[in-house]
Amino acid sequence: MKPPSPSPICGFSSYLADMRQMEISDHVLHHARRVLIDYMAALLAGADKEPATNLIQALDAEVGIGRCSVTGHSMMALPRAAALINGTASHIVEFDDIFRDGIYHPGCPVIAAAIAACEQVEASQDTLLRSIIAGYEVSTRIAAAIQPSHYRYWHTTGTVGTFGAAAAVSVVLDLNVEQAAHALATAGTFAAGLQQAFRSDAMSKPLHAGRAAEGGYLAAVSARCGVTGALDVLEGEAGFGAAMSTDVDWQAALDGLGKTYNIVHMTVKNHGCCGHTFAAIDGALYLRDRHGLSVDDIETIRVGTYQVALNVTGNPRHNTPFEGKFNLRYVVAHALVFGSVRLNAFDADHLSNPVITQLVDRTELFCDQKAERAFPAARGARVSIRLKNQQTFEHYQPTRIGDPDAALSDPQLEAKFIELAEECLTGSQVRGLLDLLWQVGGGRSSLEIGDFIRACQASG
Template identity: 50%
Template sequence: MNPLPILAEHAASWRTAPLSSDVEHAARRALIDWFAALLPGCRQPPATLMARALADERGSGRAVSYVDGARTGLRHAALINGTASHIVEFDDIWRWGVYHPGCPTVAAALAAAQSRGTDMAALLRALVAGYEVSCRIAQAVQPSHYDYWHTTGTVGTFGAAAAVAVLLDCDAAQTAHAIATAATMAGGLQQAFRGDGMSKPLHPGHAAEAGALAAMAAREGMTGALDVLHGPAGFAAATSADTGKWDKAIAAIGKPLTITQMTVKNHGCCGHIFAALDATRDLQREHGFTANDVESLHVGGYAATKNVCDRPHATTEQEARFSTQFTIASIMLYGGVRLDAFMPARLTDPAIRAVMPRITVSLDEECEAAFPGARSAKVTIRLRDGRELYRHQPTRKGDPDAPLSDLELDEKFLELAGPVLGEAEAAHFLGQLRGSDELPGELKLRG
């Protein structure tokens, strides 16, 4: 079965498909969550560096580059905003695909909507299409794709292509060619975030720009190889252990729509640590111990928790966001892992450094068998008074089976956006995202 025509037909149907109240609500939540992650990232490298590097190439246009406030072209805005939205690690997750769809999909779709002068409803329909296409492709190539590839950089290209194709009013044939061309521009290596460096946030930025380019070219008649997803030398064959679980992924289209099943991050770090953080926080609340009371803490998790996040000697901000040891020490000492957890003073905090060597990580077969559908952890804590505490955390706060409420999402948005926009402006903007029929436009960032 060739999955591409089926995905393209579904995506193209969202040009005119009605938005039910629950789907509109979910799409607006995705937009709110994207801006929550974007705005603090607008102040930080590499987004600020990328904006400066490309300043001479900005050109003219109606899309907004939120990093520097400039009106610019579709591709430039998609690249810069997509990069900025991945920096502080607060972006949404499609857990079955090990994938952050919001960063590339919303960045590209919003830039296209602003460029075309559409309304909010058109943007939301495009987001539904982009999430659905890319999440189903991610589902088909996982879990083996994640052995070497960063799904947000690879599969995100399809989300951007499908969403922009909808906003450019591409028919199903054009949309298929957009997705096909996007496949050959997909990229993003795991090593980019297993070590240090700034290139990881560029993955969704590149995906947003490349996907947008693929859709723009397809709209003008450029064709792609329509067997590129499942063919013997195609995307799945090149980036996963086989040619893809397409039957399962295609059968799941719209049942339910993926945008209604997002994980909303509740911690500002790698999602592979979340279950362990939740378990540690809950055990500490229940038993009242301090970090100094802990003799040892052990995390049993799935492969990514061990392979990506077992970093006992993390020192930089990038390493710390992916360190089980650093983040668990932080939550025990300070009660949370938010933006302030990665400030310079915290990175060298002697209290955190004293706790980190007591925290170990191993692969747990039960957690690994449940991945990627469940993101679980087993936490065992030995206290200096002789007590041993244990928690099997089967899911994460923010996952679809333990979702953040609208109030909790609003609180997250205001916490992250308030320092960037000002509290009053952040609250006003949140109201617009919740209920306005008009597209988001320019924002004035403080400082």
């Protein structure tokens, strides 16, 4: 008789307890450094923006003390506050990484919690890398198992991100199997984040990432001190899977754990807006550049993509930065006018640009059946542009530039990092930080990263 399969919590916790001693290839470690670099880029660009700055005020009793960095502000905080603020800040400018199969941004919750925990206990950079890998592997597998049905109502970064943060901190704290299991179990009941929060102009969406980082941190440190959770929280009758998804195969989530690594298959964002718009942007830019199109000659634009993208980004307004980032018509029009969608795409001048607004008004959205069938394994879009002389050009973009099958190279990742980090640091400081991040590992202290950033800011 075949023995029963281990519970998902049991399988994940065994992996976490072994992570400190596990052999990890240079290839996987390289990708851990890549996601760390990508996270720091998004964090530095978002550090001085709402709602991260609001949180610093709200948590004033926990900021200005402690040993954990509030990145971009030359200040320290208690670990939960640092995880919450940094996790939130890294999700603000919409440049954070994506795990495509899970419809999930792992970097913000996982790395924010991992760094806070490492700084709190003065862990090594090797431990930091291992905790990041562990957080990515546990959470991306849970995310893939519950999709696509989970994404009907829930924001995966807020829900599954809590498991990822708990997993990362469990490795930092060197929790045993039982403790790691209870950390994940408690994270399961902390998990939250409703999609309605980003279907209107609100600050809640980035808070999901920060709250997941904070919740995961709390779940892990509580487990170390004996707090127990429901170990069947994933597969139980009233558990995470039943409440937030349908037809979950938890055994598939465990298959290959510790042998194959999702962290090597991350999407690096190439545009500063919602990832569901990327294929359409890429398709529009392909037509613009391939045929030398001028916006003055465009009569109409038709954009077809998968239904989830239309649900999230089909809103009719682009009056505010938030609305612009989640308006498919706007970002496609902006890309056609300016050739990119970067940080300045959502300032007042661009949002009110009459040329962009005219193109937005001429753009029709529809559900493309080819893209719908491919989702979520691929994120495609069909773009058709008709000119005033009645010529029509069409292109189907099967994937997003930055996805694993169209990955950004290390030099392209560096260029993105330099552009975003210069929102906070000078050019030479950015280069120095980038060199430091590529070398993360070994017995050096994880505090070195925060110390470097603060020293840069102190020097002006």
